[in-house]
Amino acid sequence: MTDISTDRILIVGAGLGALYAALKLAPRPVVLISPETLGEGASSAWAQGGVAAAMDENDSPDSHARDTVKAGAGTVDPDVADLVTGDARRYILDLTDMGTPFDRTADGDYVMSREAAHSFARVVRVKGDQAGAQIMAALIEQVRETPSVQALEGVMAVGLETDGGRVTGVAVQAAGDARSAPIMLRAPAVLLAGGGSGGLYAVTTNPPRIRGQVIGMAARAGAAIADAEFVQFHPTAMDVGEDPAPLATEALRGEGATLINRDGERFMTAIHPDAELAPRDVVARAIYAQTQAGKRPLLDTRDVLGERIKDLYPAVAEACARNGIDPAIDPIPVAAAAHYHMGGIATDKDGKSSLDGLWVCGEASSTGLHGANRLASNGLLEALVYARICADGIVADVDDVADAPLVQLDFTSGGVPPERDAVMTLRQCMTNCVGVERDASGLKTALRTIADLEGQYGDSPSFLNMCATATLIAAGALLREESRGAHERIDFPETSEGPALRSQMYLKDAMALRDQICEEKQ
Ligand code: SIN
Numbered sequence: 459m460t461d462i463s464t465d466r467i468l469i470v471g472a473g474l475g476a477l478y479a480a481l482k483l484a485p486r487p488v489v490l491i492s493p494e495t496l497g498e499g500a501s502s503a504w505a506q507g508g509v510a511a512a513m514d515e516n517d518s519p520d521s522h523a524r525d526t527v528k529a530g531a532g533t534v535d536p537d538v539a540d541l542v543t544g545d546a547r548r549y550i551l552d553l554t555d556m557g558t559p560f561d562r563t564a565d566g567d568y569v570m571s572r573e574a575a576h577s578f579a580r581v582v583r584v585k586g587d588q589a590g591a592q593i594m595a596a597l598i599e600q601v602r603e604t605p606s607v608q609a610l611e612g613v614m615a616v617g618l619e620t621d622g623g624r625v626t627g628v629a630v631q632a633a634g635d636a637r638s639a640p641i642m643l644r645a646p647a648v649l650l651a652g653g654g655s656g657g658l659y660a661v662t663t664n665p666p667r668i669r670g671q672v673i674g675m676a677a678r679a680g681a682a683i684a685d686a687e688f689v690q691f692h693p694t695a696m697d698v699g700e701d702p703a704p705l706a707t708e709a710l711r712g713e714g715a716t717l718i719n720r721d722g723e724r725f726m727t728a729i730h731p732d733a734e735l736a737p738r739d740v741v742a743r744a745i746y747a748q749t750q751a752g753k754r755p756l757l758d759t760r761d762v763l764g765e766r767i768k769d770l771y772p773a774v775a776e777a778c779a780r781n782g783i784d785p786a787i788d789p790i791p792v793a794a795a796a797h798y799h800m801g802g803i804a805t806d807k808d809g810k811s812s813l814d815g816l817w818v819c820g821e822a823s824s825t826g827l828h829g830a831n832r833l834a835s836n837g838l839l840e841a842l843v844y845a846r847i848c849a850d851g852i853v854a855d856v857d858d859v860a861d862a863p864l865v866q867l868d869f870t871s872g873g874v875p876p877e878r879d880a881v882m883t884l885r886q887c888m889t890n891c892v893g894v895e896r897d898a899s900g901l902k903t904a905l906r907t908i909a910d911l912e913g914q915y916g917d918s919p920s921f922l923n924m925c926a927t928a929t930l931i932a933a934g935a936l937l938r939e940e941s942r943g944a945h946e947r948i949d950f951p952e953t954s955e956g957p958a959l960r961s962q963m964y965l966k967d968a969m970a971l972r973d974q975i976c977e978e979k980q
């Protein structure tokens with residue numbers, strides 16, 4: 459493999475965490491590895507809800523931390539919740555200074571959306587459902603004007619190199635040409651900020667390239683993975699036959715939109731006292747049950763928003779229009795879809811992984827903030843907080859250089875692309891067997907299917923990364939013999955008593971379990 463060394467800090471990903479870290483590292487030279495043009499294809503840019511922060515004078519970081527801990531079903535690290543929520547306000551002010559046009563009231567206060575399981579309207583927003591896109595646009599403008607940041611667009615990370623337990627480089631390919639031979643890019647430090655795993659599922663709200671590859675490559679390099687089994691399903695992905703499924707933001711339910719089925723029955727009132735604003739896992743399970751029963755769940759915004767949805771929630775309105783739905787007249791068909799991976803690469807309070815030289819922020823990480831069920835709009839907040847923490851840690855750990863030449867990559871052919879059908883089989887298997895409802899039999903089927911696919915198509919590093927993460931999720935779900943938060947075992951429906959434990963696993967242990975299952979008589 460061709461190798462290139464750089465003195466730049468290497469950042470894998472181009473979402474909110476990646477861009478914010480690059481800016482906080484300035485003027486230290488960094489190189490961003492971005493599969494797409496900046497702003498395209500990153501989950502952050504697709505976030506509709508916004509960023510949770512106690513900005514209202516009646517609200518407080520303590521209340522935000524309490525809601526975070528409560529939603530997480532016993533597995534949130536309370537110190538991490540205090541750390542992240544305590545600083546939220548200053549990040550909103552920083553994003554405002556960087557040019558994010560947050561919605562304001564006539565008095566100049568931030569307009570706050572209400573989302574499920576928050577005690578207050580606590581989500582700062584931009585043009586209704588444009589928060590992710592607008593925050594990203596503001597940061598991209600800053601990044602483009604920051605000379606220390608080199609963005610390698612159209613480049614995808616496919617592996618990590620280690621030497622004596624330290625990460626020393628990242629193997630990269632041309633994103634648009636998975637047949638390009640990987641190049642090893644060696645750097646003094648690596649920050650992984652490349653998103654989660656939603657796209658490992660056939661029904662997902664995540665952008666197409668987000669299929670657990672970043673978590674998988676770290677796991678394959680020997681990093682510890684935490685809480686892998688905790689995958690959040692969003693209750694109101696639009697069920698309109700698009701892949702990925704467009705999101706109908708939870709803020710709509712915060713406005714008073716209701717969930718009904720094709721018989722017009724409002725089913726959430728019988729399930730939870732908070733009805734449509736029950737914790738996300740509760741609503742996702744109810745939607746899933748309606749779908750499974752053939753009752754076609756629908757999000758009804760007609761009474762509460764009528765025609766106003768078209769101005770107030772342009773992304774939702776556009777997705778409706780694309781699919782011939784007028785939400786002022788017709789309720790929107792919805793389904794539960796893989797949305798956010800609470801698990802990921804285990805990080806300490808400094809954002810460091812178990813491998814030296816490797817920091818992680820954003821959805822690829824598992825800091826302990828989200829537990830078994832992430833509180834809505836805490837994802838972007840966590841990405842910001844840990845991007846800064848990681849940047850500080852890298853500055854403290856790595857010798858400074860004033861400048862570093864731009865990295866030039868010249869790809870040649872020789873790589874193996876992931877087989878499209880194999881990826882689709884993997885995704886369908888995850889939705890069918892490791893989805894909203896799980897049991898031992900389905901999880902074992904998943905592990906066998908993943909092993910089989912890996913055996914057949916394991917020449918592609920990108921596909922191996924996907925299979926690694928899928929294996930970790932399924933193995934973690936099999937080992938957790940209880941139901942907790944988003945992890946619902948229909949064969950173990952109760953939540954275990956006593957202190958809840960986070961899970962931690964290495965890929966080699968998950969593979970050993972997978973081998974054992976494959977050897978079992980079916
Ligand atoms: C939403 O807008 O419903 C998604 C917010 C989130 O997942 O944090």
